[in-house]
Amino acid sequence: MNWDFTKINDLVRGLTHNLKLAKQHNLQKLYMHTLDRLNTEYIHQIASGFSAENLELLELLLETNKYSEHTLHVFDKCLVKRDINLEEALIQLDRIKNSFSYKIGRTITAIPKKIIKFISFWRVKKGD
Secondary structure, three states, rough: OOOOHHHHHHHHHHHHHHHHHHHHHHHHHHHHHHHHHHHHHHHHHHHHOOOOOOOHHHHHHHEEEOOOOOOOOHHHHHHOOOOOOOOHHHHHHHHHHOOOHHHHHHHHHHHHHHHHHHHHHHHHHHHO
């Protein structure tokens, strides 16, 4: 499988959802299995997607970390792999999100994203 940024981010998003669900409903087996998947099964794919071009992954891993009571080895591996300090990464992410070009880019792409989301939703509804 070709692990591009979209697939990696979707993977982390799904695993984060599983962690959140497991924690909310006290599902210990699901919680431990999901942590294992993050820390071992998908660690290399996730680490390969961690770069300046994929800041969304940093946000997703920070979100994932909120639902984890254990150390996320995948998070550590991403930071060590790129020789990044977490505080510096957060500062850089904040600078980018507050930059004029980022805000303009988000504004420009907002309408096409909504159209794509609507079309996808409509196709699913039509298929029912």
